[in-house]
Amino acid sequence: MYRRQVHAPWLQSLYFALLPVAAFITAGVVGCSKDSPPAPGSTTASGAALGAASASDAGPALESSGSEPPAGLVPVSFSGQTITIWPYTGTSFNGVPSDPINLIFTGHADPLQIRAALLSLDGDRSAFGMPPVPPFNSTWSEAIGDVQTSYAEGAGWIGSVVQLQLGSYDPIRFHLRLFRTGRPFGTDGEWTLGAAHFEVLIPGTTEHQVLSWEFAQQLVMVDLIRSGLIPPGVPPLSGPINQAPSFREIPDFIYNLLPPELIGALAPFGAPPQPVSAPVPLASDGQATVLDLVTAPAVAIGSASQSYTLEFGQAIPKPLCSDGPYDWVYVTGPVEFGETAGVDEAGRYEYHTRISGRLTVTPVDITTSPPTPVGAPFSAMVSDVQSGFLDGGSESVQAQTKRIAPQKGGSELLMSSLKVAAPGPDRHRFATQCLQP
Numbered sequence: 367m368y369r370r371q372v373h374a375p376w377l378q379s380l381y382f383a384l385l386p387v388a389a390f391i392t393a394g395v396v397g398c399s400k401d402s403p404p405a406p407g408s409t410t411a412s413g414a415a416l417g418a419a420s421a422s423d424a425g426p427a428l429e430s431s432g433s434e435p436p437a438g439l440v441p442v443s444f445s446g447q448t449i450t451i452w453p454y455t456g457t458s459f460n461g462v463p464s465d466p467i468n469l470i471f472t473g474h475a476d477p478l479q480i481r482a483a484l485l486s487l488d489g490d491r492s493a494f495g496m497p498p499v500p501p502f503n504s505t506w507s508e509a510i511g512d513v514q515t516s517y518a519e520g521a522g523w524i525g526s527v528v529q530l531q532l533g534s535y536d537p538i539r540f541h542l543r544l545f546r547t548g549r550p551f552g553t554d555g556e557w558t559l560g561a562a563h564f565e566v567l568i569p570g571t572t573e574h575q576v577l578s579w580e581f582a583q584q585l586v587m588v589d590l591i592r593s594g595l596i597p598p599g600v601p602p603l604s605g606p607i608n609q610a611p612s613f614r615e616i617p618d619f620i621y622n623l624l625p626p627e628l629i630g631a632l633a634p635f636g637a638p639p640q641p642v643s644a645p646v647p648l649a650s651d652g653q654a655t656v657l658d659l660v661t662a663p664a665v666a667i668g669s670a671s672q673s674y675t676l677e678f679g680q681a682i683p684k685p686l687c688s689d690g691p692y693d694w695v696y697v698t699g700p701v702e703f704g705e706t707a708g709v710d711e712a713g714r715y716e717y718h719t720r721i722s723g724r725l726t727v728t729p730v731d732i733t734t735s736p737p738t739p740v741g742a743p744f745s746a747m748v749s750d751v752q753s754g755f756l757d758g759g760s761e762s763v764q765a766q767t768k769r770i771a772p773q774k775g776g777s778e779l780l781m782s783s784l785k786v787a788a789p790g791p792d793r794h795r796f797a798t799q800c801l802q803p
Contacts, residue, residue, distance in 0.1 A: 432792030436461030452517035469560030474662035501533025518547035525786030610652030669708020687800035699725035721750035762787035
């Protein structure tokens with residue numbers, strides 16, 4: 367069982383400094399494993415059946431087959447070859463951007479080869495100026511995170527089967543999602559897309575706040591240089607493909623509570639001095655680093671598992687069926703995370719994730735300090751399940767989410783499912799049910 371470990375004084379100050387800001391996290395926080403705001407009508411992290419409710423119990427559903435490409439496709443050229451991609455990730459097939467694509471891998475760049483290269487490294491990055499404290503001296507491991515989508519012309523919609531982290535879900539980590547396009551590069555290579563970010567967990571929730579795109583982009587580059595699998599020298603950039611000079615932002619009330627040591631680490635990536643009086647834009651130059659893997663790393667056989675529990679204990683905006691900006695609840699209870707992932711003797715990668723919790727939810731008056739109860743407590747059940755695989759000729763990732771809040775007169779429900787497969791079909795479904803007043 368994973369336990370929170372605070373390894374350095376500035377990490378400890380980070381944890382305690384951020385305790386008060388959890389009350390400002392917006393709707394959706396009872397969703398698990400989230401590091402980006404869900405788009406309207408999109409799925410979040412994933413979920414499984416819980417209790418007697420089924421998808422037919424929810425209201426009218428938004429459904430999509432993933433048959434249409436998103437707007438804003440762009441060409442990326444390298445070494446005389448071109449791929450056309452959507453330069454963002456999403457949480458469904460609706461074309462609403464979530465994260466920028468800031469890494470493009472070519473050559474021996476199957477996600478399993480990239481995964482093998484990163485997992486094989488030690489944590490010594492001192493030659494690149496990284497401090498000897500977590501997560502900067504950590505080693506890579508499997509990551510629990512939302513399933514996200516992207517798009518490549520000729521491949522269609524693609525999913526984040528492989529997710530890796532440097533550091534821990536709690537309190538701070540670098541998080542990398544990899545998207546296999548299946549598009550050839552040269553005679554024996556391929557194109558893979560990557561989306562990386564640096565993020566911190568808001569204590570008392572399961573929600574992350576992204577702190578930097580550029581820092582994570584550089585960190586992955588540094589580690590593939592350390593692996594010896596890319597040519598010497600500074601890797602090229604793609605040219606402008608997504609939003610610049612920034613994409614999304616850090617709320618000022620979170621930014622002003624970050625430890626000075628962390629602000630110092632973020633300063634080369636556009637972080638201004640504290641305090642600030644407005645949200646801080648997340649700097650992004652709109653370009654992806656192109657990493658050409660000229661050598662094929664060996665993919666090791668084996669599996670690993672992880673499990674940990676996060677405790678809710680915050681007043682938050684009501685995440686389901688809210689009546690307005692003053693409709694808040696106080697949520698308490700454990701959320702359990704578990705994952706198994708690995709490569710078998712046939713070279714097939716599989717992972718399975720389950721997130722579950724039974725939370726106590728109490729309506730509160732947020733205009734008082736502290737918030738005071740204004741209704742009877744009720745239970746809310748959270749269940750997320752993900753599974754995915756990659757082998758030589760096919761891949762699939764699927765995620766199911768269920769949120770159930772039984773109350774007097776019925777249950778409030780949120781249900782979603784997402785499947786991205788090659789070969790297809792792809793599908794997404796999102797439905798909610800609210801009690802009638």
